Every structure is written in structure tokens, then in C-alpha cells.
Amino acid sequence: MKNWRWVGSLAIALISGWAVGRVSHPNSEAQTSEKGPAKVTERRENRTRFEGGGDAGVRTFQELLSSGGSDRRILHALTQQLDDCGEEELKDMLKVLDTAEVRGSWGKRMIAVQMIFERWAEIDPNAALGEALTLDRWDSSQAMQSVFSTVVETHPQEAWDLARSVTEGPLQREASEIVLGEMAEVDPQGAFALLKSTPGLQPGALFASWARVDPVAAMEASRTLPGSGRTGILGSVFSQWFRDDQKAAMTAFDQLEGLERRAAADSILGSWQGLDIEAAAAWAIEHTADCSDRALQGICQEMSRDDPQAAATWATEHLRDNVRIDALESVFGEWASRSPTEAAEWLKTLSNPAEQVRIARNGFWWLAWSSPEDAVALAKDIGESNFDGWFVGQIGSQLAGLDMKRAMEIANSFDTDGFRSGMQQGIVQSWMDVDPDGALAYAMGEENESKRSGMLRVIASELAGRDPEKALALARSLPPGQSQTQVVRAAVEQWVEKSPQEASVYVAGLDDPVVKEAAVESLMRRWAWQDGEAAFKFAESLGGGGASHSGMLQAAGQWAARDPQGAFDYISALPAGGSADKALASVLNRWAGESPDKAAAALDGMGDSTPQMYESLAGTWAEKNRGEALAWAEGLADSAAQAGAYEAISRTWAGRDPTAAGEWLSSLADGEPRDKAAMAYAQSVIGVDAPSSLGWANSIGDDARRWDTVKSLANQWYQRNANDAISWMQENGFDDQQIHEATRD
Structure with missing residues (x-):
């Protein structure tokens, strides 16, 4: 071996x-x-x-x-x-x-x-x-x-043939990628040729191996890959290259520009910081403009493992505002896991309360785990309402492990309801491990319905993991309302782990539509992943309504992840409209992530497809390969279908390269496809270029769609900059009534 x-x-x-x-x-x-x-x-x-x-x-x-x-x-x-x-x-x-x-x-x-x-x-x-x-x-x-x-x-060719013999789907893709990675150590060009001729494969394993044997060729090949993912692959090449030959990698880096330069810089930092953090930090200062925020945060986090105070000082002195705050957040998380009291005292020295909150959130869990008393003191110092409830629950859980009575006293000492409730739920969760009857009695004695239901949900989840019947008996003992719904939801979520069939029989027999929909959501969260087909058919059998609709949508995507053709064939044969159409769009979206050409062929063969289905498929395809998606969309004969596809492609494209997307829009002929594309573009860029966004919205041909889009986007602009939004509308011929309608709250 x-x-x-x-x-x-x-x-x-x-x-x-x-x-x-x-x-x-x-x-x-x-x-x-x-x-x-x-x-x-x-x-x-x-x-x-x-x-x-x-x-x-x-x-x-x-x-x-x-x-x-x-x-x-x-x-x-x-x-x-x-x-x-x-x-x-x-x-x-x-x-x-x-x-x-x-x-x-x-x-x-x-x-x-x-x-x-x-x-x-x-x-x-x-x-x-x-x-x-x-x-x-x-x-x-x-x-x-x-x-x-x-x-x-x-026998590399035999290995490839063996991988391709696996039934089409995720396992075949994984097998093929393994072979390409192994083959690249012997024949990288041959492996690359196979990659290019086989749609749907990820190139990561291949280039990881290629970079070890010929990084120059691997770099050049990575630059020819389609889609935005090529920069990530180029970065992985530089990561290996830098570890093997630092000087050569740096020489190649100096020749790069734009996104390629950033990807390489991030990978160089990622490799360098584990070898020589001081040298990496000095290089990062010289190349801050080349590095992503994430890479700079990584430097701070690595520094903080040895000296968190030095890491915090470095971030404060060398990084700009938003990057500095994010880096300090990482530093605090590392610091709090090792020296919680020291980290909490440092945070209190900062003068800006808003920055304190942002920095604290990443490390607050560690603080609660290591030193709950420090976490409580810090929360009171910064402000209770600023903290996420999950973190608050962790404080309660840790305090309960020390002293249940003391934990409840601390929880009740806080001023805000949300903080108290979060801590009480964490305490009850720990309480269930030592005295479940006592925990239940305490929860039932809570007069506030919202707090009571929150604690009962925790109790039901713990009970259902041990004995689902006890959890359901608890639900039956409660009057209809929020508490009962939460208990049923938690019980089903645990029950489905043991027996989805038994859980589904119980859910199908529920009468209250609110409780039933909540139970179906919990049931599908796990069952749909285990067996999407069975879960979908169960949801369909519920015979309509909110529970059936939400269950079908949840299950359809998971079914498609394992058997897209089977999911498509079954759902496309259902009567058109409503839940079936939306479920089919979910299937196409998932299928397009694996084999967009096959998903497109299946959709084109349908007799009663909808524009939303084309939109769903095109959006995923465009994320994967915009050129292929666009070529397919341009060939669609039905204008409504093409409009749906163009809408999704435009939205994706505008988010990545608004200039190129705008040039493409300018080339389109008037009509519904162009209107939908313009609408999607305008919605995508309103946050970064409001005048351009409104300009495209105002170019929509359909009067009703044009006004609805302009009105919505103008209102968004008005919320951020009222004077500019009003000036634009005045300059573009909108009267006072229209301006009032677009800018009112």
C-alpha cells in the first residue's frame, strides 16, 4: 500500500x-x-x-x-x-x-x-x-x-474511467476530482484537458497537485479558467508556490494586477503568517491595498495567539476603520478564549461604545464559556440590548453549571426582557440535565407567555431527544398558543432524528394549522435531507395549505441534490401552478448547480413551464458560468422565458461587474426581456450607484413596471439621501405628486 x-x-x-x-x-x-x-x-x-x-x-x-x-x-x-x-x-x-x-x-x-x-x-x-x-x-x-x-x-486512464462509471451526481463529481488531483502529479496537462472537457467539476484538487510540480504552468492555466472562481484557484497555486519557493512566488506576484493580485496576496499572507508572522505583518503593511479585509484579519488573529495586546496595537495603528474593527473583533475572540478577564478589561478601555459592541460579539461566546461573571459584567457595561440572544443563553448555561440559584438571580438582575429571557433559557437547558422536573416547574410558573414559551421550547427539545412521547404529552397539556406551538416544534425536530416516519404520522394528525405548519417545518429540516423524495411526497399528501406548501418547497431542493432527474420528472408531472411550480423552480436551481445544460434541456422540453423556472435556472447557471447561461438565454424563443432568464443573469452580472452588465443591457432590443433585465440591474446597483440605478429603471418600456420600479428605488435612495433623490426626480420630469408618492414613508 x-x-x-x-x-x-x-x-x-x-x-x-x-x-x-x-x-x-x-x-x-x-x-x-x-x-x-x-x-x-x-x-x-x-x-x-x-x-x-x-x-x-x-x-x-x-x-x-x-x-x-x-x-x-x-x-x-x-x-x-x-x-x-x-x-x-x-x-x-x-x-x-x-x-x-x-x-x-x-x-x-x-x-x-x-x-x-x-x-x-x-x-x-x-x-x-x-x-x-x-x-x-x-x-x-x-x-x-x-x-x-x-x-x-x-493506470491513470483506468482510474478516470472508473470514476466516470459512478452514477451521475455528487459522488461521480467527487470521484472525478479525486482522480484529477492524483493524475496532476504525473500528467497535469492531461488532467487539465480532462477537466476542460468535463463540465461541472471543481479544479481545486487538480491545481493543488499541479502547483507542487510546476507552479508556473499551474498559474498560467488557472488564469484561463472560466468564471470568477479562477482567482481563488490562482490563489491556491500561490499558497503552495510560496511554501516551496518564496522568491519565485514573489517575483510572479509583482507581475499581477487587479483581482488576481489580491488573490495571490491573500494566499501569500496565509502561508507566510504560519512561517514568520513578523515578516508577514511587515509585508502586509506595505501591501495593504493589495490584501483583502479577511487576510488582514487573519494576520491579526495569528499575532494574537502569541501577544493579543500587540495584535490589537498593530490593527489600531495600521488598518483603516472598518478593517480595523473587524480585525480587533478577531483579536478579541482569540484573547477572550485564553485570558477572558484581561480581554474584557482591554475592551472597556475603548472610548467608542458602537465599536465596543462590534468588537465584543465575536469573542463574547468565549468569554461566557471561560468566565461567565466577566461576561455578565461586560454586558452590563456595554449595554444589554446590544448582544445577540444566543450569546446571552451561553452565559446562562455556564452560570447554571456553577450554581442554579445564583444563575437565576443574575438573570433576573438584568433590565431588558430579551437579556433575561436568553439567560433563563440557557439556565433551563443546563437545569434539565440535573433536575428536569424542577426545570419544568420553574418554566410553567413564569407568568409572561413569551418567556414561558421560550423556556418550554428548550425543555421540549431536551425531552424529545430522550423520550418524544414525554415531550408530546407536555404539548398536549398546554393550552393552544405560542407555548404549545414551540413545544411541538422542538419535539418533532428531535423525534425526526430517530424515526421520521413515526414523526410524520404524528404531524399529519395535527388539527391546528399554525401548529401543523410549524411541525412540518421542523420535520422537513432533517427528513428532507435524509430522504427528499419521501419527504416531498409526504408534504404533497397533506393536501394543500401552508404546511403542504412549505414542506414541498423544503423537500424539493434536497431531493434534487441527490436525484435531480427523478425530482424533476415527478414534480413536473404534477398539475401546474402554486406549490408545484415553486417546487420545480427549486429543483431547477439545485440541478443547475450540478449540470445546468441537463437542467436546461429538461426545462425546454416542458410544455407548461413558467418564467420563474427560467429565472431560477439562469440565476444559478450565471453564477457558475455566465457565458454559457447567456448563450442559452439568447437562444430562447419564448419572450416570457427569455425575460425570466435575462432578469436573473442581469442581477448576477450587475452585482459582479456593473459596467460590463450595463454595456450588455444597452445592446438589447426593446421588449419584455430587456425590461426585466433593466429592472434587475437597477435593483442590484441602487446601493452603489443610485443615479445609474434610477436611470435604468426609468428606461423600462412598460409604463406600470417602470413607475413601480422607479418609485421603489427612489424611496430607498430617499431614505439615505433625501435631497439627492428629490433633485434627481425633479430633473427627470417627475411632478410633485409623483415625488411625494415615491418619497413618503
């Missing part, structure tokens, strides 16, 4: 001793660059000749996994055992993984899965892949990586 160079950092740490032992052998594959059919045999022979390692008393696979001791000894023994295994033994080992207690860490189990499938791929790649596809999502990904990385070393 091959050296596990691609295993993640945790797994690498886990097997470091084992790996050192293997590569130290004079015949190890780590010291040879040979490729070819003899490689698998050579690897097996080398392992047999390895000396040292396993305890003779450890005889079975299950004993190996559950035994203590060094990971190197265990994994070396496992390697030797796998050498002698056939396909049936490998199947038995997988069963053991599902039943045996794996001592140490999840990493040991992960490596065992990888090693089993690497060995299996040496015997029968097709059978190994077939078994890998039956595993759960995480294990399947690890197993496929092992299968393809083994096969691609000696």
Missing part, C-alpha cells in the same frame, strides 16, 4: 511514527520516483521486508483497533495483516469497524478505512469502488480517495 501523503493533518500526526518507519527502509517508495505496473508488487514486497513493529500478542483486526499502545505499533501490525487479506476478509474488517470500539481517536478508524480500501484496490478496483459507494458520506469519501489514488499511480 502506498505512502499516505494525502491524509489530513490529524491523521498524519496519528501515523507519523508508522510513516517514518516505512520511509526509512532503503527500498521504500518514498525514495523512488518509479511508476508502472510493478509498483504495487514492489510496495507489497517492501512492507514484508520491514522489520520491527507489532506485538505478537495482537492477532486480530478487532484487537488491533481496540488495543492501547502506540499508533505506530498498531498501524504497522495492521499493514502487515492487510498484506495477506483477500476480498472477503476485507469485507469482514469493514463490519468490525462498525461494531468494534476503536480506542484512541477517530483518526485510527479513518486510517483503517483508508488502508482497507487501498489494499482492496490492489486486488479489484471495481469491487472496492462499489463497496465504497455503499458507506456513509464520510467513510465513502475516504474510501474513494484510497481506491483512486492507488489505481491512478499505475
Whole structure:
């Protein structure tokens, strides 16, 4: 079996001793660059000749996994055992993984899965892949990586053919991307050619490998990729390049401009800060204009791991306002996790209350976790109403762990209802672990309906995780209203984790439409992900109404994520209109993210499609590849369908490149497609270029649509700058009545 160079950092740490032992052998594959059919045999022979390692008393696979001791000894023994295994033994080992207690860490189990499938791929790649596809999502990904990385070393074309034999969908895409990444280490140009000829694949794995063997070629190839994602890929190339050859990467960076330069700068900083934070920080000061806000925040966060005070000073001295605040927010989060009292005292020294609130929010959870008393004091100092309720609940939960009575006293000492309620809910959640009857009695004794329902929702969620019937009995004991609805919602959300079918029978029998809609929402949140088809058909069976409508929409997208053709075929056969049309638009939106050409072909073949369906598909397609989406939209014969597609493309385009989008708009002929595109453009740019936005809105041909759009956008402008908005309307011929109508609250 091959050296596990691609295993993640945790797994690498886990097997470091084992790996050192293997590569130290004079015949190890780590010291040879040979490729070819003899490689698998050579690897097996080398392992047999390895000396040292396993305890003779450890005889079975299950004993190996559950035994203590060094990971190197265990994994070396496992390697030797796998050498002698056939396909049936490998199947038995997988069963053991599902039943045996794996001592140490999840990493040991992960490596065992990888090693089993690497060995299996040496015997029968097709059978190994077939078994890998039956595993759960995480294990399947690890197993496929092992299968393809083994096969691609000696037979790259066979590995590619094997990946493409997987049923079309997310798993086929993942398999193909794995193969391309492995293939790029041997034949990057060949792998790139396959990428370009296979729509829908992400290039990340390929370029990560390519950058290691030929960063110059990888950079140039990344610049030819379609769509806005190419800058991210170029950045990943620079990240690897900088780690391998800092001088060459910097020379190449100096030649870049615009978004490419920013992507490269961010990646250089990301790599550099882990090697030499002081040098990276100095370079960031010189290249602040080239770096994104996120990258500068990363520098501050890395500095704060050693010296948060120095990081805060650096941000204050060198970064502009918004970036400075965001960076200080990151610093405070790191600081609060390590020295909560010191971090809280530093924050209190700032003079601007608005900045204090923004900076505090990121680290407030850590503060509540580490030192709830400090968190309470800080909240009172800054202002209770400024804090998110979830964070407040964390304070309550932590205080409850110290002293339940004291926690309630502190919660009741706050002035604002929201703060008190948030803390009480956190306290009740902890209370349920030690005295559920006491927690329930306290909640039921609360006179305020809103506070009571909030605490009961927490109690029901905790109860339902243990015994759904108890949670539902609680719901039945409550009078109709907010509290009962919240309890049912929480109970169903937990119940569906154990048995979606049983939960669905209960939900279908609910009479109150408000409670039923809330319950369906909770049911679908998990069931639709597990089995979108079953969830959709259940929602459809509810026979209309808000519960049926919302359930169908939730389930449709999840069904399409796993089987877009099946979801489309079923939903498109339903009577047109209402929920079915919106559900189908959701399917097309999800399908377009995977295979927009197939989604478009399916939609074009429908007899009763709607403009909204074309809008949904085109919007997702344009995010992925605007050129392809535009070419498809331009070929649509139906003007209403084309209008829907143009509207989505214009909205996406205007948000990324308003100048180019405006030039395209100018080339369109008058008519509904052009009007819809102009409307979408105007709505997209109102926040950045109000005069241009209103100008395009005023060019819409349809009178009613033009006035509705102008009125809406003028009002938005008026809220920000009343004088400019009124002046524009006066200069463009609008009378006093129209101006009054557009600018009134």
C-alpha cells in the first residue's frame, strides 16, 4: 500500500511514527520516483521486508483497533495483516469497524478505512469502488480517495474511467476530482484537458497537485479558467508556490494586477503568517491595498495567539476603520478564549461604545464559556440590548453549571426582557440535565407567555431527544398558543432524528394549522435531507395549505441534490401552478448547480413551464458560468422565458461587474426581456450607484413596471439621501405628486 501523503493533518500526526518507519527502509517508495505496473508488487514486497513493529500478542483486526499502545505499533501490525487479506476478509474488517470500539481517536478508524480500501484496490478496483459507494458520506469519501489514488499511480486512464462509471451526481463529481488531483502529479496537462472537457467539476484538487510540480504552468492555466472562481484557484497555486519557493512566488506576484493580485496576496499572507508572522505583518503593511479585509484579519488573529495586546496595537495603528474593527473583533475572540478577564478589561478601555459592541460579539461566546461573571459584567457595561440572544443563553448555561440559584438571580438582575429571557433559557437547558422536573416547574410558573414559551421550547427539545412521547404529552397539556406551538416544534425536530416516519404520522394528525405548519417545518429540516423524495411526497399528501406548501418547497431542493432527474420528472408531472411550480423552480436551481445544460434541456422540453423556472435556472447557471447561461438565454424563443432568464443573469452580472452588465443591457432590443433585465440591474446597483440605478429603471418600456420600479428605488435612495433623490426626480420630469408618492414613508 502506498505512502499516505494525502491524509489530513490529524491523521498524519496519528501515523507519523508508522510513516517514518516505512520511509526509512532503503527500498521504500518514498525514495523512488518509479511508476508502472510493478509498483504495487514492489510496495507489497517492501512492507514484508520491514522489520520491527507489532506485538505478537495482537492477532486480530478487532484487537488491533481496540488495543492501547502506540499508533505506530498498531498501524504497522495492521499493514502487515492487510498484506495477506483477500476480498472477503476485507469485507469482514469493514463490519468490525462498525461494531468494534476503536480506542484512541477517530483518526485510527479513518486510517483503517483508508488502508482497507487501498489494499482492496490492489486486488479489484471495481469491487472496492462499489463497496465504497455503499458507506456513509464520510467513510465513502475516504474510501474513494484510497481506491483512486492507488489505481491512478499505475493506470491513470483506468482510474478516470472508473470514476466516470459512478452514477451521475455528487459522488461521480467527487470521484472525478479525486482522480484529477492524483493524475496532476504525473500528467497535469492531461488532467487539465480532462477537466476542460468535463463540465461541472471543481479544479481545486487538480491545481493543488499541479502547483507542487510546476507552479508556473499551474498559474498560467488557472488564469484561463472560466468564471470568477479562477482567482481563488490562482490563489491556491500561490499558497503552495510560496511554501516551496518564496522568491519565485514573489517575483510572479509583482507581475499581477487587479483581482488576481489580491488573490495571490491573500494566499501569500496565509502561508507566510504560519512561517514568520513578523515578516508577514511587515509585508502586509506595505501591501495593504493589495490584501483583502479577511487576510488582514487573519494576520491579526495569528499575532494574537502569541501577544493579543500587540495584535490589537498593530490593527489600531495600521488598518483603516472598518478593517480595523473587524480585525480587533478577531483579536478579541482569540484573547477572550485564553485570558477572558484581561480581554474584557482591554475592551472597556475603548472610548467608542458602537465599536465596543462590534468588537465584543465575536469573542463574547468565549468569554461566557471561560468566565461567565466577566461576561455578565461586560454586558452590563456595554449595554444589554446590544448582544445577540444566543450569546446571552451561553452565559446562562455556564452560570447554571456553577450554581442554579445564583444563575437565576443574575438573570433576573438584568433590565431588558430579551437579556433575561436568553439567560433563563440557557439556565433551563443546563437545569434539565440535573433536575428536569424542577426545570419544568420553574418554566410553567413564569407568568409572561413569551418567556414561558421560550423556556418550554428548550425543555421540549431536551425531552424529545430522550423520550418524544414525554415531550408530546407536555404539548398536549398546554393550552393552544405560542407555548404549545414551540413545544411541538422542538419535539418533532428531535423525534425526526430517530424515526421520521413515526414523526410524520404524528404531524399529519395535527388539527391546528399554525401548529401543523410549524411541525412540518421542523420535520422537513432533517427528513428532507435524509430522504427528499419521501419527504416531498409526504408534504404533497397533506393536501394543500401552508404546511403542504412549505414542506414541498423544503423537500424539493434536497431531493434534487441527490436525484435531480427523478425530482424533476415527478414534480413536473404534477398539475401546474402554486406549490408545484415553486417546487420545480427549486429543483431547477439545485440541478443547475450540478449540470445546468441537463437542467436546461429538461426545462425546454416542458410544455407548461413558467418564467420563474427560467429565472431560477439562469440565476444559478450565471453564477457558475455566465457565458454559457447567456448563450442559452439568447437562444430562447419564448419572450416570457427569455425575460425570466435575462432578469436573473442581469442581477448576477450587475452585482459582479456593473459596467460590463450595463454595456450588455444597452445592446438589447426593446421588449419584455430587456425590461426585466433593466429592472434587475437597477435593483442590484441602487446601493452603489443610485443615479445609474434610477436611470435604468426609468428606461423600462412598460409604463406600470417602470413607475413601480422607479418609485421603489427612489424611496430607498430617499431614505439615505433625501435631497439627492428629490433633485434627481425633479430633473427627470417627475411632478410633485409623483415625488411625494415615491418619497413618503
